[in-house]
Amino acid sequence: MNSIIFTAGARILVALLFVFSLFMLLRGHHLPGGGFIGGLLGAISFIVYALACGSGEARAALRVSPEGLAIVGLGVALAAGMVSVFFGDPLFTGQWYWVGGDSYETALFSINSVLVFDIGVYLVVLGGILSLAFAFDEET
């Protein structure tokens, strides 16, 4: 799309959308948000970039292939589910370690397998949607 206004505006919009997608990713589980929604927003940011500057540049900005991103995300999500084997729980049982407290209300923050799973989902959604979008963009 050859529009100077859109191209110039896209640069700001893309960065904002992408940061917002990370915000949604980190906010998930206890509040509305999470890997799926974050991944969709992240994908939208790159699609806007692809519309403004062409999918070639969007691919270059992503640096890695979207298909690879999706499959790595699948691996990350699976690994996050498998972590619970070390704690004697069934697959996908969330493992939580609270720093500075013992529950959601009191702790400063937590280290947990649920966020890792969400990151995996984020990558799957981002990679999956971008591989489709780029493929359709390049086929025409």
Add this chain to the structure above:
Amino acid sequence: MEALTALIIGLLVAGAVYLMLARNFMRFLFGLILLSNAANLTIFASGRMTLGAPALVPYGAEAPLGEVGNALPQALVLTAIVIGFGLLAFTLALAFEAYRRLRTMDSDKMRYAEPKEERE
């Protein structure tokens, strides 16, 4: 509300069947999209139509307070939409590739995988 939803589902299915009976594969695909939306609406309606808050559990509570909407069908529909979206995107890519290689969208003319002597 239920009657209206049922009517919409019926209309969607009718439109889908009409489109899917066409020879053109793209029309078939559009029919499929309508049909998949009808199926998703069916699941959504099967969770009962109630006026309730989103099913969020507040701090410290074990269960949502007050009347909330049924979250399970929403989760099912979300899953079904995502899967359906993936499948339809794949089918669209397949249709495009088929059009590029076979130079036709007419399913009657797609006979490359059929026995040779039957080809017109």
Add this chain to the structure above:
Amino acid sequence: MMSWLLVMPIAIPFATAVVVYLLRMSPSGRWVSLFGSVLSLVASVALLVAVLEHGVIAAQMSNWDAPFGITLVADYLGVVMVVITAITGLATAIYALGEIPERVEKLGYHALFQTLIAGVTGAFLTGDVFNLYVWFEVMLISSFGLLVLGGSREQLDAGIKYVALNLVSTLVFLSGIGMLYGVTGTLNMADLREAVANAENQGLITVIAMLFMVGFGVKAAVFPLFFWLPASYHTPSFAVSAVFAGLLTKVGVYALMRMFTLVFVGDVGFTHEILIWVSALTMLTGVLGAAAQTDFRKILSFHIISQIGYMTLGLALYTPLAIMGGVFYLVHHIIVKANLFLVSGVANKLAGHTDLNRIGGLYKSSPFLAALFVIPAFSLAGFPPLSGFWAKYLIVKASIELDNWIIAFVALFVGLLTIFSMTKIWGMAFWKPHPDGYDPTPDRAPDHVRVPMMIPIVGLAAMTIVIGFFPEPFVQFAEVAATQLLDPTQYVETVLGARPEALFEVQPDIQPDAAPGVRP
């Protein structure tokens, strides 16, 4: 620890898929894929051992109790399907070493293949109808990919038909799930048994049962719904078509068996009566369709349909003996049919085509291959003492016991016509001289191609013979499987356990002021 036994047969193929996709550009990918298949087989056998010990085992993912969480469950039928899936997966992974060209490997063949195996295994192990749908989709999307991988015109044409009809069946199935949830309020299969029996509107339950029957019927390729199968199974690479022929339709049959013994048993006189006639027509149309074909793989494709009829007949007759025969048939058929497709691949490599009019002379030049064709072919037709004989014997005996002479006659008649088709392949591909006048000797394929293609054929043929000569343990296994299917008390109890009733009581006893910032 029990839950991990159930998880591993699904998780290993997924993990393998991730690794082999990242390795798709390097030749080591195919060996990793093979290693993953070996690991899955080990995990499946471990699960089999556990099931033999306990009868039924179940696990709740993430510690959410059934019927709320995701349940994995393995009974005798489920676990034998998982093991046979792993065996077929390993056989085709070895076969692929010889057959799949590097170009297709680089497109991600092994990753798709492992995802397919994961999807099939998941469908056999899940204890929840919606998850069954999800596993169906995992299986479908990877099978779509495998079918059109390589992108020849035949494949694209076949792909369109396969994709279109399978998507419609999926949507029918999905609508059925929605209505079932609306009537019963649960989707856990064990929980559904009671909920469906107690449902007020039994007429609606029968309607839903028919929706499920149509949805699974398309996947299983039964009589009026099978058109996609002969239109597509002869186009992909031989390793892929062997997996498809062996496993994909059987997932549909398995789903029918599971739902129509566990859940939809309220109106057996109606639903199973329909299935009986559908099965009879499936057998007949399949075998008659095969008689009209001259392509190696097309004949075999039509025979898949006719054999599916036997399996659904076992379910439809709904006696212990019939279901036992159906289970036995399912296992025997996967081995035999996958093997026949693998043989057709070698015949194609040596003689140059799959059209029977354009090949020949294989018996004279490659007697070993001919012998390996005869074993599964005769087993398919039901010659004693091969595995197919026992499978057909059980089904026919069950229909005679019910005094259903027409069905017994159809089953025997179809067996006869199967022999006709197999002798046609034998006569045209193996017996008559090659029309182009050359000898299709084994050295027409180099060693590194031929050896990996022959190993799985020999292995599967050996299994056919073992089942044929020592059917006793397998029949006993099938008997227990049938008993469990007809009386799923243990299945239901294992899944639901001692149900914690307290979970049903919602207790909003926390004061609203203890939850700051939340509007009541």
